[in-house]
Amino acid sequence: MGTFGGQFEDFHADDRRAEVIDWLGGLLPEFDLPLDSSDEELREYLIDGTALCYTADKLMPGVLEGVWGGYASDHRSNVKKFLSVIAEMGLPGFSVKDLEEGSMSSIVECLLALRDNVSAGLGENMSNYAAKTPSRPVAPVSTPGRRSPGEDRRRGLWDAKSPQRSPLLSGQKANEVFQFKRGQYTDLPAAKISEMIQSNSLDNAPTQSLLRVVNGILDESIERKRGEIPHRVVYLLRNVVQEIEHRISIQAEHIRNQNSIIKTREDKYRSKIKALETLVNGTNEENEMAINRLELVKVVEKSKIDERRKIGEQDMVRLMREKENAENTVTNLQQEIQVMSRMFEEYREQMEEKTSQMEEHLTLRAKEAEFLLTQSKKRVEEVETASELQSQLWSKKANTFRSFMDNQKLSIKDIRISSQSIKQEMFALQMKWRDEISNIGLDLKGLVDAAENYHGVLAENQKLFNEVQELKGNIRVYCRVRPFLPGQDGKSTAVDYIGENGEILISNPSKQGKDGYRMFKFNKIFNTHVSQAEVFSDIQPLIRSVLDGFNVCIFAYGQTGSGKTYTMSGPGKSKEDWGVNYRALNDLFDISLKRRNTFSYEVEVQMVEIYNEQVRDLLSNDIAQKRLGIWSTSQPNGLVVPDAS
Numbered sequence: 001m002g003t004f005g006g007q008f009e010d011f012h013a014d015d016r017r018a019e020v021i022d023w024l025g026g027l028l029p030e031f032d033l034p035l036d037s038s039d040e041e042l043r044e045y046l047i048d049g050t051a052l053c054y055t056a057d058k059l060m061p062g063v064l065e066g067v068w069g070g071y072a073s074d075h076r077s078n079v080k081k082f083l084s085v086i087a088e089m090g091l092p093g094f095s096v097k098d099l100e101e102g103s104m105s106s107i108v109e110c111l112l113a114l115r116d117n118v119s120a121g122l123g124e125n126m127s128n129y130a131a132k133t134p135s136r137p138v139a140p141v142s143t144p145g146r147r148s149p150g151e152d153r154r155r156g157l158w159d160a161k162s163p164q165r166s167p168l169l170s171g172q173k174a175n176e177v178f179q180f181k182r183g184q185y186t187d188l189p190a191a192k193i194s195e196m197i198q199s200n201s202l203d204n205a206p207t208q209s210l211l212r213v214v215n216g217i218l219d220e221s222i223e224r225k226r227g228e229i230p231h232r233v234v235y236l237l238r239n240v241v242q243e244i245e246h247r248i249s250i251q252a253e254h255i256r257n258q259n260s261i262i263k264t265r266e267d268k269y270r271s272k273i274k275a276l277e278t279l280v281n282g283t284n285e286e287n288e289m290a291i292n293r294l295e296l297v298k299v300v301e302k303s304k305i306d307e308r309r310k311i312g313e314q315d316m317v318r319l320m321r322e323k324e325n326a327e328n329t330v331t332n333l334q335q336e337i338q339v340m341s342r343m344f345e346e347y348r349e350q351m352e353e354k355t356s357q358m359e360e361h362l363t364l365r366a367k368e369a370e371f372l373l374t375q376s377k378k379r380v381e382e383v384e385t386a387s388e389l390q391s392q393l394w395s396k397k398a399n400t401f402r403s404f405m406d407n408q409k410l411s412i413k414d415i416r417i418s419s420q421s422i423k424q425e426m427f428a429l430q431m432k433w434r435d436e437i438s439n440i441g442l443d444l445k446g447l448v449d450a451a452e453n454y455h456g457v458l459a460e461n462q463k464l465f466n467e468v469q470e471l472k473g474n475i476r477v478y479c480r481v482r483p484f485l486p487g488q489d490g491k492s493t494a495v496d497y498i499g500e501n502g503e504i505l506i507s508n509p510s511k512q513g514k515d516g517y518r519m520f521k522f523n524k525i526f527n528t529h530v531s532q533a534e535v536f537s538d539i540q541p542l543i544r545s546v547l548d549g550f551n552v553c554i555f556a557y558g559q560t561g562s563g564k565t566y567t568m569s570g571p572g573k574s575k576e577d578w579g580v581n582y583r584a585l586n587d588l589f590d591i592s593l594k595r596r597n598t599f600s601y602e603v604e605v606q607m608v609e610i611y612n613e614q615v616r617d618l619l620s621n622d623i624a625q626k627r628l629g630i631w632s633t634s635q636p637n638g639l640v641v642p643d644a645s
């Protein structure tokens with residue numbers, strides 16, 4: 001399938017060929033090739049060179065004069081003659097070989113260049129060429145007078161065979177006729193003018209020359225002002241003008257023909273362009289699809305190739321590694337083999353050495369064994385002798401043992417009898433123990449009964465205990481005397497005497513006589529040396545009565561620094577320093593722990609301070625605590641601080 005450019009070139013070549021065929025058809029009567037003839041058909045027509053020579057001769061009569069004495073039978077020499085004319089005109093030629101078997105485009109272009117050259121010059125060049133070559137006698141034609149433009153076209157631009165053209169005035173002479181200077185036309189003799197008119201010099205003259213003639217005659221007539229032009233000059237003028245008109249009409253006809261050809265070609269081109277556009281559109285779509293498919297295939301193939309390449313590379317790397325490993329393994333194995341063989345050699349040598357040593361050793365051992373064998377034989381003999389003696393000894397011993405056994409059997413009999421008596425004794429003991437155990441059971445039962453009555457007894461005890469407390473007094477007042485603090489003068493004590501039954505005599509140095517002493521009586525006086533534990537031991541029974549449902553209140557009273565905090569809380573955290581509060585709680589927890597199988601107690605503690613008639617919660621972390629109130633309840637002795645922690 002050719003390209004668009006190739007197709008266009010083909011169309012162009014066809015058109016150019018058709019142009020040549022059309023032109024030759026108009027120029028040569030025997031040329032009857034159809035316009036759509038092929039290169040080969042045109043080649044066949046032109047190959048003998050005669051058509052080419054006829055064309056040149058028709059366009060430029062006499063141009064082949066001198067070099068062309070008639071159409072040669074040798075086609076190559078005809079073609080060469082034509083080519084020599086073309087070369088002389090300076091037009092592009094062609095090679096004979098091209099005409100014989102090569103491309104026809106150079107021949108077509110040569111002929112079209114000849115046509116264009118001739119049309120542009122309207123015969124000027126041709127006349128020049130014709131003038132350079134001697135005129136050739138031509139055969140007369142049957143049709144005399146002026147030709148019609150159509151006839152001219154069919155017969156060629158210039159009919160060299162016209163009877164009116166004198167061969168005498170052709171060429172150099174005709175040229176001379178149109179080279180007069182100004183003022184010469186009116187003075188031309190009549191004979192000269194008629195010779196000019198009758199000859200073919202008008203036909204052969206270039207159009208420029210003809211126009212110069214007309215202008216010259218008109219200028220001369222204007223210069224003379226009389227307007228009188230000789231009749232013969234007028235005749236010449238009319239002929240010249242006729243010739244010019246004739247040429248113009250030929251040109252017009254030629255242009256019309258060219259136009260119609262161009263229009264036909266244009267239509268043809270348009271249809272061809274449409275066909276090509278359709279073809280191109282179809283091709284474009286197909287091309288697009290094909291390109292897309294190709295791209296897809298390219299991508300897939302590329303990815304496959306990449307994948308295969310990658311796998312190949314990985315295989316290569318793996319194989320290289322395996323190869324390296326294998327080589328390493330082989331090297332290792334070779335080294336191991338070498339080491340092993342070395343070791344084996346050493347081992348073999350050692351073994352050989354050991355074998356020889358062993359052989360020696362075995363020889364020695366064999367000798368020793370032989371020696372020992374003889375020795376042992378001797379020993380066996382000795383042992384046999386000794387064993388005989390031993391067996392005799394054993395038989396003696398066996399007899400002794402038998403007698404011993406008999407004695408033993410007798411003893412066992414005695415033991416059996418004594419064990420019988422022991423058994424009887426054991427039985428009697430068992431009976432005795434059984435009685436005792438049953439007695440213990442009875443005792444235990446009594447104990448269980450006593451335990452069952454324990455709570456009752458306990459309650460009775462408590463009742464009695466509380467009664468004792470009550471007898472001691474529901475309100476008891478103790479006095480504790482604080483020792484002097486470091487730095488205080490111990491001699492200035494006011495305590496004069498402390499009695500056994502709670503009496504204390506206080507002296508007042510500011511008063512004299514009887515008023516200087518005062519006796520106070522308490523339930524008990526604790527002197528300065530009395531410990532915290534001793535103070536608590538007197539309070540403890542009161543606290544325990546709480547567990548039996550009694551309300552107890554213990555408080556310390558005294559002036560500042562007299563030892564209230566010391567007595568109630570204690571000076572430190574050690575157990576000895578504990579005051580009444582700690583000891584009371586500790587005692588309550590101890591008792592509740594001991595009685596946990598019997599009773600369950602709940603202990604709650606509140607700690608408040610009453611200072612300046614304000615109650616403060618000592619267990620609260622809240623600094624800005626609200627004011628606490630002391631409330632009396634309906635319960636006996638009930639005073640509570642409900643908002644305290």
Ligand SMILES: Nc1ncnc2c1ncn2[C@@H]1O[C@H](COP(=O)(O)OP(=O)(O)OP(=O)(O)O)[C@@H](O)[C@H]1O
Pocket residue numbers: 481482483485528558559560561562563564565566567571
């Ligand atoms: N029995 C005692 N033995 C030794 N030192 C004591 C004794 N009683 C009190 N003190 C000491 O006396 C000082 C005053 O005691 P404490 O602070 O208990 O007095 P207070 O009555 O609570 O005073 P306040 O009313 O100002 O709080 C403390 O240094 C304390 O250690």
